[in-house]
Amino acid sequence: MRFRIDRQSDAPVQQQIADQVRAEVGAGRLRAGDRLPAIRDLARELGVHRDTVAAAYERLAADGVVESTVGRGTFIAAGVTPASPDRRELVLSPLVERVLAWERSLPRIADVSGAVPLHALVPEPGLYPVDAFRRALGKVLAEGGASLLGYGAPQGHPLLRKLLAERLGRSGIEATADELVLCHGASQGIALALRLFATQGDAVAVEDPTYHNVLATLHSLGLRPVTVPMGDGGADLDALERALAQPDVKAFYTIPTFHNPMGITTPLAHRRALLALAARAGKPVVEDAFQLDLGNGGKLAPPLAALDPHGLVVQLFSFSKTLFPGARVGSILARGRSVQALLALKRASDLADAMPLQAALAVLVESGAYDRHLAVLRRILARRRKALLEALDEEMPAGTRWTRPEGGYQVWVELPAALDSAELLPEAARRGVLYAPGQQFFCDGRRSNGLRLTVAMADEAAAARGAALLGRLVRERLAEEPRLADAASIHV
Amino acid sequence: MRFRIDRQSDAPVQQQIADQVRAEVGAGRLRAGDRLPAIRDLARELGVHRDTVAAAYERLAADGVVESTVGRGTFIAAGVTPASPDRRELVLSPLVERVLAWERSLPRIADVSGAVPLHALVPEPGLYPVDAFRRALGKVLAEGGASLLGYGAPQGHPLLRKLLAERLGRSGIEATADELVLCHGASQGIALALRLFATQGDAVAVEDPTYHNVLATLHSLGLRPVTVPMGDGGADLDALERALAQPDVKAFYTIPTFHNPMGITTPLAHRRALLALAARAGKPVVEDAFQLDLGNGGKLAPPLAALDPHGLVVQLFSFSKTLFPGARVGSILARGRSVQALLALKRASDLADAMPLQAALAVLVESGAYDRHLAVLRRILARRRKALLEALDEEMPAGTRWTRPEGGYQVWVELPAALDSAELLPEAARRGVLYAPGQQFFCDGRRSNGLRLTVAMADEAAAARGAALLGRLVRERLAEEPRLADAASIHV
Numbered sequence: 016m017r018f019r020i021d022r023q024s025d026a027p028v029q030q031q032i033a034d035q036v037r038a039e040v041g042a043g044r045l046r047a048g049d050r051l052p053a054i055r056d057l058a059r060e061l062g063v064h065r066d067t068v069a070a071a072y073e074r075l076a077a078d079g080v081v082e083s084t085v086g087r088g089t090f091i092a093a094g095v096t097p098a099s100p101d102r103r104e105l106v107l108s109p110l111v112e113r114v115l116a117w118e119r120s121l122p123r124i125a126d127v128s129g130a131v132p133l134h135a136l137v138p139e140p141g142l143y144p145v146d147a148f149r150r151a152l153g154k155v156l157a158e159g160g161a162s163l164l165g166y167g168a169p170q171g172h173p174l175l176r177k178l179l180a181e182r183l184g185r186s187g188i189e190a191t192a193d194e195l196v197l198c199h200g201a202s203q204g205i206a207l208a209l210r211l212f213a214t215q216g217d218a219v220a221v222e223d224p225t226y227h228n229v230l231a232t233l234h235s236l237g238l239r240p241v242t243v244p245m246g247d248g249g250a251d252l253d254a255l256e257r258a259l260a261q262p263d264v265k266a267f268y269t270i271p272t273f274h275n276p277m278g279i280t281t282p283l284a285h286r287r288a289l290l291a292l293a294a295r296a297g298k299p300v301v302e303d304a305f306q307l308d309l310g311n312g313g314k315l316a317p318p319l320a321a322l323d324p325h326g327l328v329v330q331l332f333s334f335s336k337t338l339f340p341g342a343r344v345g346s347i348l349a350r351g352r353s354v355q356a357l358l359a360l361k362r363a364s365d366l367a368d369a370m371p372l373q374a375a376l377a378v379l380v381e382s383g384a385y386d387r388h389l390a391v392l393r394r395i396l397a398r399r400r401k402a403l404l405e406a407l408d409e410e411m412p413a414g415t416r417w418t419r420p421e422g423g424y425q426v427w428v429e430l431p432a433a434l435d436s437a438e439l440l441p442e443a444a445r446r447g448v449l450y451a452p453g454q455q456f457f458c459d460g461r462r463s464n465g466l467r468l469t470v471a472m473a474d475e476a477a478a479a480r481g482a483a484l485l486g487r488l489v490r491e492r493l494a495e496e497p498r499l500a501d502a503a504s505i506h507v
Numbered sequence: 508m509r510f511r512i513d514r515q516s517d518a519p520v521q522q523q524i525a526d527q528v529r530a531e532v533g534a535g536r537l538r539a540g541d542r543l544p545a546i547r548d549l550a551r552e553l554g555v556h557r558d559t560v561a562a563a564y565e566r567l568a569a570d571g572v573v574e575s576t577v578g579r580g581t582f583i584a585a586g587v588t589p590a591s592p593d594r595r596e597l598v599l600s601p602l603v604e605r606v607l608a609w610e611r612s613l614p615r616i617a618d619v620s621g622a623v624p625l626h627a628l629v630p631e632p633g634l635y636p637v638d639a640f641r642r643a644l645g646k647v648l649a650e651g652g653a654s655l656l657g658y659g660a661p662q663g664h665p666l667l668r669k670l671l672a673e674r675l676g677r678s679g680i681e682a683t684a685d686e687l688v689l690c691h692g693a694s695q696g697i698a699l700a701l702r703l704f705a706t707q708g709d710a711v712a713v714e715d716p717t718y719h720n721v722l723a724t725l726h727s728l729g730l731r732p733v734t735v736p737m738g739d740g741g742a743d744l745d746a747l748e749r750a751l752a753q754p755d756v757k758a759f760y761t762i763p764t765f766h767n768p769m770g771i772t773t774p775l776a777h778r779r780a781l782l783a784l785a786a787r788a789g790k791p792v793v794e795d796a797f798q799l800d801l802g803n804g805g806k807l808a809p810p811l812a813a814l815d816p817h818g819l820v821v822q823l824f825s826f827s828k829t830l831f832p833g834a835r836v837g838s839i840l841a842r843g844r845s846v847q848a849l850l851a852l853k854r855a856s857d858l859a860d861a862m863p864l865q866a867a868l869a870v871l872v873e874s875g876a877y878d879r880h881l882a883v884l885r886r887i888l889a890r891r892r893k894a895l896l897e898a899l900d901e902e903m904p905a906g907t908r909w910t911r912p913e914g915g916y917q918v919w920v921e922l923p924a925a926l927d928s929a930e931l932l933p934e935a936a937r938r939g940v941l942y943a944p945g946q947q948f949f950c951d952g953r954r955s956n957g958l959r960l961t962v963a964m965a966d967e968a969a970a971a972r973g974a975a976l977l978g979r980l981v982r983e984r985l986a987e988e989p990r991l992a993d994a995a996s997i998h999v
Contacts (some may be wrong), residue, residue: 041525047683047685066697079843079844079847079848092847093662093685093846093847093850094685094686094841094842094845094846094847094850095843095846096841099814101817101818102816102817102818102842102843103786103789103817103818103819104843104844105704105740105791105818105819105843105844106704106757106789107704107844107845107848108702108703108705108709108757109702109706110702110706111702111703111851111852114846114848114851114852114855115847115851118851118854120535135658137658140652140654140656140657141653143652143653143656145648145652145656148648148656149644149645149648149649152641152644152645152648152863153644153645156640156641156644157641157749160632160635161632161633161635161637161831162655163833164632164635164637164640164831164832164833165629165831165833166629166631166827166832166833167833170585179889193539193585193586193587194586198857199691199857199860200858201856202856202857202858203856203857204687206855206856206857210600210727211599211600211603212597212598212599212600213600214600214601214707214729215706215707215708215729216707217600228854228855228858231851231854231855232856235702235851235852235855235856236855237705237706237707247712251774253948265600265683281756294595297595298600299597312623313894319876324593324594325593325594325595326593326594326595326597327595327597332527337660339653339656339657340656340657340658340858341655341656341657341658341659341861341862341863342656342861343859343860343861345855346966349586350586350594351571351586351587351594351596351597351987352570352596352597353585353586353597353599354570354586354587355571355584355585355586355607356599356603356606356607358570358586359606359607359610359723359727360606360727361604362610362660362720362723363606363698363711363720363723363724363726363727363728364694364695364698364724364727364856365690365691365692365694365695365698365835366692366720366832368691368693368835369833369834369835369861369864370833371644371833371864372861372863372864384873389875438692456817467598
C-alpha cells in the first residue's frame with residue numbers, strides 16, 4: 016500500500032497513518048498476516064519522524080489491528096477481517112482488556128533466522144523422543160481403544176498419577192495418587208491453583224521478577240500481584256512476611272528450584288523459613304516445580320512440598336520442559352479438600368484432559384524411557400550451561416553480573432545498571448542474538464537492566480557465540496556512551 | 508467398620524455417625540474409594556431413622572469427606588487421606604465453595620450394571636473410529652514429528668481451522684480460519700466465551716433448563732445466571748428482552764439446535780427475533796452449536812452465526828458428540844477484536860492445546876472419514892430416536908409430555924406434574940433404567956417433573972426397554988398415590 020499524508024489536514028499525521036491502515040483492512044486489501052512497512056522506511060518515505068510512525072503503529076496495536084514482533088516487524092493481526100458496515104464492536108470484559116494491554120506491553124521476539132535463540136524456554140525439538148511417544152500412543156490406543164476416547168476422569172489417568180506419586184516420593188514428598196490432579200500443562204495448573212484460593216479483587220504474592228505468564232494469568236483473573244523482591248538467595252523473606260500479613264493476599268506463588276527467569280535454587284534454610292512464614296500466616300504456597308527433574312547431582316534442597324507438615328503447599332509439575340510441551344500434561348499436588356476443589360474447578364473449566372496423551376506418557380515413564388531421556392537431557396544442559404557461563408566470563412564487560420544455576424535452562428544476566436535490555440534488544444536481534452528482556456518478568460513492566468538467557472535451543476557453540484555477540488554489543492554501547500558506564504560502576 | 512451409637516451422649520446421633528467416619532479416615536482405616544454402608548442398612552443396624560444416617564452422610568459430603576452416587580452408594584472421596592495432626596485446613600475461595608456446594612446438590616448417577624443408560628450424553632464407545640484416529644495420529648507424528656510437540660499456536664492447528672471454516676461455510680456461516688480459535692473441548696470454549704464479556708459480579712442470561720455444566724462454569728466464575736424460561740418453541744423472547752435490558756447481563760448463552768436438555772430446535776423466525784433483541788441491546792450471544800452436525804435432512808434453520816450481520820454471535824462447536832470426547836477439541840468462532848481477546852485468555856489459561864490431536868482430527872476431516880462417520884451416526888441416532896419416541900407413545904401414561912427432536916441425542920420428558928424425577932430416580936435405577944433428572948438443568952436446582960433421556964448409549968431395543976421400565980414405574984407411582992394423578996391432570 017502507499018500512504019499519503021495530507022499536510023493541510025487537521026488530523027495529526029500519526030492518525031492519518033493509522034486511519035489509512037484501518038481503511039485498507041476494512042476494504043479487505045490488507046489481511047491478517049500482511050506486513051506493514053518498517054517504521055524507519057515509512058518514516059523516511061513520508062518525511063516524518065520515526066516516533067510518529069511508531070505512535071501510529073502502537074495505536075493500531077492497542078486496538079488489536081496489528082501485532083509487532085521485535086526483529087520481524089509489524090503485521091495485521093490474526094482475526095482482523097474486512098469490517099462489514101453492520102459490524103458492531105462488542106464490549107469486552109475489563110479483565111480481558113487488561114490482559115490485552117499487558118500483552119501489548121511485552122516485547123515480541125521473533126525467531127530471526129540465523130540468530131542465536133538464547134531467549135527461548137522451549138526444549139529443543141531435536142531432542143524430543145518423538146518415535147517413542149508415537150509408539151506409546153499407538154500402543155495405548157491399540158490396547159485401550161475407545162475406553163481412552165471418552166470423557167476421561169477429571170483427575171487424570173490413574174497409572175500416570177500413580178507413577179508421578181512414586182516419583183514425588185523419591186524427592187522426599189509423601190503423596191498418594193489420590194492427591195494428584197493432572198492438568199492441561201502446568202500453565203493450567205497455575206490458573207487452577209490460584210483460583211483455588213483467590214478470587215477477583217484478591218491479591219497473590221509473587222516473586223519479582225517471576226514467570227511472565229503468571230502475570231497474564233493474574234490479570235485475567237482480576238488478581239493483584241503483590242511483589243516480593245528476588246535477591247541472590249531467593250525471595251526477600253521480610254517482604255514475604257509483610258505480603259502474607261495483608262488480609263487480601265491469599266497465596267504465594269514461588270519457583271524455588273531453577274527460578275524463572277533467574278535460574279537460582281534456594282537453599283534449605285530459606286525454604287524452611289519461607290514455610291514457617293506461610294504457616295504463621297496460614298496462607299498456602301503454590302510451588303512451581305516445573306524444572307524439578309532438571310537438576311544435576313543430588314545437591315538440591317528438597318522441594319517445598321517435602322518440607323511441609325501442614326499441607327500448605329500446592330505443587331505444580333510439568334512434562335513441558337523435561338520432555339516436550341506438546342502433550343500438555345502437568346500435575347498438581349494438593350491435600351485434603353483442595354483435591355476435591357481442584358476437580359470441581361477442572362470440571363467447570365474444561366471437564367477433563369485427553370487420556371491418550373496421559374496414557375502414552377505413563378508408558379514412557381513406566382518403561383524407563385522418560386528417565387533415560389532425562390539423563391541425556393541433564394548432561395546436555397550441563398555442558399551447555401557450562402559453555403554459556405564460560406563465554407559470559409570471557410565476553411561480558413565489568414559491571415555485568417549473572418547467576419550460576421545448578422540445573423535447568425536459564426541464566427539471569429544483569430547488565431551495567433544504566434542499560435535497558437528491552438531497548439537493546441532490536442540491535443541484538445539484528446546482530447544475531449536473541450534474549451528475553453527483564454522487563455517482561457517484572458510485575459510493573461519496569462525498565463530493566465536484567466535479561467534471561469537460556470540454553471534450551473542453543474548448543475555449546477551457539478551459546479558461546481550468542482554470549483560473544485551480546486558482550487560485544489554491551490561493550491560498544493558502554494563505549495559509545497561513557498555516561499552509562501559511569502552509572503554502571505556506581506551501581507555495581 | 509462397625510458404628511456404635513452412644514444413647515447417653517449429648518452429641519446427636521447423626522454427628523456421632525459422621526465423627527466415627529472422620530475418625531476412621533483420620534486413622535487411615537477408611538481410604539479414598541472405600542464404600543460406606545447403604546443408608547437403609549446402617550439405619551436398620553443402628554435402629555435409627557434413615558434420615559438421620561442420610562443427614563450424617565450429607566454433612567460428610569458437604570465437608571468433602573465422602574461422595575454419593577445414585578444407585579451405587581456413598582464412598583470416601585478422592586484425595587481424602589489420613590490427616591496428619593499438623594495438617595491445616597486451607598481457606599478456599601468462596602467461588603470454589605459455591606461450585607462444590609452446587610456439585611453436591613446434583614444427583615450422582617452411576618452406571619448401574621445392566622441398567623439402560625438413558626442418562627448418558629456421551630457417544631457410544633463402540634462407534635468411535637478408534638483405528639482411523641490411531642492411524643491418523645501415527646501419520647501426523649511420523650510426518651510432523653517434533654514440530655507438533657512444541658507449544659502449539661494458541662489459535663490451534665491451521666489446517667483444522669481452515670477445514671472447520673469451510674464446514675461452517677456449508678452451514679451458511681461466512682468465516683475465515685482467522686476467525687476460529689480452537690479450544691480444549693467446547694467446555695473450555697464456554698468458559699472462554701463467557702469470560703470474554705463477563706467478569707465476577709456480572710450476570711449472564713441462560714435458558715432454563717440449560718446444560719448443567721454451564722451452571723458450574725458460571726458459579727466458578729462468580730457470574731450470576733439470569734433465567735430465560737424455555738417453552739416448546741425455545742427461549743421466551745419477552746423474558747430474554749427483559750434479561751438483556753439489565754445492565755449487568757453481559758451475554759446470552761443459548762443452545763438453539765438440539766437443545767440440551769430439551770432436544771428442541773428453534774425455528775428461523777425465533778432465531779431472527781432473538782438476534783434482533785440482542786442487536787437492540789448490543790449484547791453478545793454465545794451460540795452453543797455442539798450438536799450442529801447431528802441433524803437429519805436439511806430442514807434445520809441456519810445457525811445463529813449464519814444470521815448475524817452484526818458479529819454479535821460467538822459460536823461454539825465440538826467434536827465430542829460427533830466423534831468422541833477424548834480428543835478434547837472444540838472451536839470458537841468470533842469476530843474482530845474478540846479473536847485477539849480469546850487468544851489472550853487462552854494463553855493466560857493454558858497457553859495452547861496439544862497439536863497432535865488437532866492434526867489427527869484434521870486428517871479425519873480432510874479425508875472424508877469424519878463425514879462418513881457422521882452419516883452412519885446420524886442414521887443410527889435417527890433409528891434410536893424413533894424407537895425411543897414410539898416406546899414413549901406406547902408406555903407413558905396420560906399426562907406425560909415429551910419433545911420430538913429432529914436430530915441429536917436427547918429427548919425431554921415431563922412427567923405428570925406432581926412427580927419429582929429426582930425423587931423417582933433411585934427406584935428407577937434399581938429397576939434398571941437411568942435418566943438425568945430435570946433438577947440438575949435448572950438454575951435454582953428446583954424440584955422438577957422433567958427428565959432427560961438420551962439415545963447415546965442405548966440402541967433401539969434398549970431404548971424401548973428403558974422407556975417401558977420408566978413407563979411402568981410412573982404408572983405404578985400414580986396408581987399408588989391417586990393424589991398425584993389428580994394434580995397431574997389439573998396441570999396438563
